[in-house]
Amino acid sequence: MAMQLTHLTVRDFRSFEAYDLDPSPATTILVGRNAVGKTNLVEALQLLTAGQSFRRPAPRDLVREGARAAMAAARLEGEGRVVDIRLDVTGGKRSFKRNGKGVAAAGVRGIVPSVLFCPDHLDMVKRSARVRREALDDFGMQLNEQYAKLVSAYARSVEQRNALLKEPVLDTGLLEAWDESIALTGAALLQHRCALLDRVRAHMAEAYATIAPHEEIGVAYEATVGPVEGASREELADRLVEAFRARREEERRRGMTLTGPHRDEIVFTIDGRDARAFGSQGQQRSVVLAWKMAEVRVTRDILGRYPLLLLDDVMSELDASRRDAIMGIAERSVQTVVTTTNLGYFSHEVLDGAKVVRIGDE
Ligand SMILES: Nc1ncnc2c1ncn2[C@@H]1O[C@H](COP(=O)(O)OP(=O)(O)O)[C@@H](O)[C@H]1O
Ligand SMILES: [Mg+2]
Structure with missing residues (x-):
């Protein structure tokens, strides 16, 4: 059993x-x-x-x-x-x-592990990007300990970097040291997220087809640092560091980190159109339902139960x-x-x- x-x-x-x-x-x-x-x-x-x-x-x-x-x-x-x-x-x-x-x-x-589906999740498609990122991360955290560690380490780093950005006098050397380390954690998190989303996507398409056979669902990960697929971890980390440098003035002004996995989007499409803007309520709920069904199957694929x-x-x-x-x-x-x-x-x-x-x- x-x-x-x-x-x-x-x-x-x-x-x-x-x-x-x-x-x-x-x-x-x-x-x-x-x-x-x-x-x-x-x-x-x-x-x-x-x-x-x-x-x-x-x-x-x-x-x-x-x-x-x-x-x-x-x-x-x-x-x-x-x-x-x-x-x-x-x-x-x-x-x-x-x-x-x-x-x-x-x-x-x-x-x-558990997969929860509750009324809060029903409008996941049209809520803020944070809700979709959390849905993916909360799922990943149950499946893989390294994923869980990356999620909390990255969140901590962003908080600390934001605190540094808010200091009245900026310690540039310290900020650059932070940039390097947050970029490495961020790049690893990006890769974990995209690998998991690939698995979810495959099962979602299958599940969605059973709910709405004549529509095609798409799931895209839109990273603030550009395409993740095919990029090495070092390359992603370099792109993050570059983005931090390019936007430093704006980040100082706003007192927050503007590039990285905590600002990324997960976009659902139906027949190529953004489900958030164009999907009916019924279609948006089908997307969420397909996501939950995919979570059940991905769990079985990864953990064997x-x-x-x-x-x-x-x-x-x-x-x-x-x-x-x-x-x-x-x-x-x-x-x-x-x-x-x-x-x-x-x-x-x-x-x-x-x-x-x-x-x-x-
Ligand atoms: N810490 C708590 N102590 C006592 N009652 C609580 C506490 N937390 C929630 N509740 C009560 O639990 C009830 C809601 O339970 P819930 O499980 O949401 O009900 P439902 O059966 O509708 O799902 C509310 O009446 C709420 O006041
Ligand atoms: Mg209830």
Whole structure:
């Protein structure tokens, strides 16, 4: 049996004093009216599998009002082993344990990775570029430890370089030293991003074709330093350093780094036209759906196992054919936890095969 989630426990976590869930190895449907805590449970699952939550909470937000500490724990079983992941939040700090031993967030990632699809993601195509970069990076971080290290090292470097740019008197020597080092990290991050996006693109095209067979989807990475494909890491780093030099005055004036992976774009096209400007809402949602389906398949390609699929309250936002498309992947040996206020969104086949858990006072 592939590695799967077999148990979730939360204590004083968000709205829950105590809650325990034994999910199905296939599909679990959490049903309940608004504000009963469905998303809170999904968040716990995401924290325990991806090491972070889409809500990007401050640690104390996770602690139930009036309580001093929160706990969430997941049991992962399969491939002949058992892994217990535990998250404690106390004194405004988060800490993870893996089989009782303290680990960084990196230590919980990748055992059972997760793919989350929630209403926040539905307008990913038309939101700011940061949202699309984060979608790619959050995914990459679960699959590859080096990717995760690059993301945090690069973000730190940009912050520090920006602080330097804001100094009243510029230390040029120091800035140039920074330029060199940030360029190396940035170039490595660029290559990791583009390699991952290549894999996502291939599966997205296939997934999109099942949703909208007569349209062709494209995904492009637009780097501030120009084309990444075919360029060596040294070449990309050189281009970054050159760009820093060329734009130094403007960067000084604005107090920020204007070139690099933190300013890059990911552009989706449908039949060659920018989906952001020209796509209908339905088409834009199909793009996001195809992206999520691609995440599931790329995870399998890279790690050799399917992720835990978390579908939070998206059924009501999708039409029947898109609902079928998403539940179609859920059926195929992908462990899925899906939340809803209404079981009417699910077909009889899905309901027959699923474990339905009522949350709240229904
Ligand atoms: N730290 C916390 N302490 C107590 N309640 C919380 C905390 N964080 C969130 N909540 C409550 O959880 C509820 C929302 O839960 P949520 O999981 O979003 O519901 P839904 O079932 O609609 O997805 C809200 O009533 C919110 O006030
Ligand atoms: Mg919710």
